[in-house]
Amino acid sequence: MIQPTSTVSAEISMPRRGTLRALLVSMRPHQWTKNLFVLAPLLFGQKLSDAAAVGWALLAFVVFCLIASALYIINDLADAEADRAHPEKRFRPIASGELTTSLAVTAAAGLLAVAFGLATIIGWQFLALAVCYGMLTFGYSFAVKHVVILDCMTIATGFVLRVVGGAVAIKVMPTHWLIVCAFLLALYLAFAKRRQELLLLTASAHAHRQVLGEYSVAYLEQVNNILVGATIVCYTLYTVAPETVARFGTDKLIYGTIFVVYGMLRYMVLTHKTENGGNPSKVLISDKPLLLAILGWGIYNGLVIYRGVLAALWERWQ
Numbered sequence: 001m002i003q004p005t006s007t008v009s010a011e012i013s014m015p016r017r018g019t020l021r022a023l024l025v026s027m028r029p030h031q032w033t034k035n036l037f038v039l040a041p042l043l044f045g046q047k048l049s050d051a052a053a054v055g056w057a058l059l060a061f062v063v064f065c066l067i068a069s070a071l072y073i074i075n076d077l078a079d080a081e082a083d084r085a086h087p088e089k090r091f092r093p094i095a096s097g098e099l100t101t102s103l104a105v106t107a108a109a110g111l112l113a114v115a116f117g118l119a120t121i122i123g124w125q126f127l128a129l130a131v132c133y134g135m136l137t138f139g140y141s142f143a144v145k146h147v148v149i150l151d152c153m154t155i156a157t158g159f160v161l162r163v164v165g166g167a168v169a170i171k172v173m174p175t176h177w178l179i180v181c182a183f184l185l186a187l188y189l190a191f192a193k194r195r196q197e198l199l200l201l202t203a204s205a206h207a208h209r210q211v212l213g214e215y216s217v218a219y220l221e222q223v224n225n226i227l228v229g230a231t232i233v234c235y236t237l238y239t240v241a242p243e244t245v246a247r248f249g250t251d252k253l254i255y256g257t258i259f260v261v262y263g264m265l266r267y268m269v270l271t272h273k274t275e276n277g278g279n280p281s282k283v284l285i286s287d288k289p290l291l292l293a294i295l296g297w298g299i300y301n302g303l304v305i306y307r308g309v310l311a312a313l314w315e316r317w318q
Contacts, residue, residue: 022093023107026076027069033284035064037159037182038166043301045172046248049309053170059122060169064162066115067134073108075141077101088200122169129165133158148214152190159186177238184234188227188264192271195220224271228264235260252304259297266290 038061047053076094084090093099119127140154163182167174239253
């Protein structure tokens with residue numbers, strides 16, 4: 001029997017990986033950048049100078065990474081057949097046959113057990129959020145990802161749960177502004193990924209992911225334009241909202257919006273290049289200008305929010 005061209009090329013161009021490396025690849029550590037949303041309350045909750053809070057936030061980050069990795073493995077098990085027809089996903093360890101089903105199931109169960117065990121250390125409220133995140137992601141993988149619009153809204157809701165989980169872990173109350181900004185940004189990233197998938201897969205898009213048959217590039221471009229504007233406006237309003245000014249004692253956060261504008265527009269440029277594929281996380285960690293924009297945003301906000309702490313430290317060193 002003649003093998004499909006995609007399978008043959010995968011075997012030729014992709015060297016066999018060891019079991020541990022194949023398992024690590026299936027866990028998708030490059031996707032852990034999404035869980036940095038867990039740390040947002042640490043910055044805006046004025047807890048960066050609290051060593052205990054930093055520790056709890058980092059533990060929460062680890063929990064979300066472990067849950068996400070377990071669910072990536074489960075998702076790859078369910079989509080193995082479809083992934084074999086994808087130009088990039090056919091190289092995934094489960095789709096390519098490098099990782100056996102039994103080992104993948106055992107690894108996923110182990111990751112979830114460790115994650116929920118660590119979540120109980122943080123507290124029962126956080127554990128409940130972690131379980132909700134797991135159930136939401138599981139529901140997405142096996143049902144919601146086939147429903148147009150709701151697929152992307154579910155992904156965005158997962159980011160909101162990360163933000164709320166980070167806030168619960170360090171015992172601060174997340175503002176409505178922070179939640180809405182996180183939702184809009186995540187929604188943009190989700191729809192941008194759908195657009196990239198359509199461009200990358202062209203005529204075979206519907207065969208690989210059923211919901212792509214409900215989208216068009218023109219529609220997704222309109223949606224993305226709306227979401228970019230909405231995200232920037234929402235963040236700008238957050239920086240000058242009365243509750244924000246009262247909390248931080250300044251309205252200077254608004255000047256950090258320049259990093260947000262540049263970052264959003266830079267990402268739009270990158271997603272209009274089909275060679276970048278349909279993976280936002282890989283784009284994020286590989287583009288230096290985008291990384292610098294995020295770093296600049298973090299440094300500027302840190303200087304404004306923690307100016308009192310920094311001033312006290314400066315006086316102590318004098």
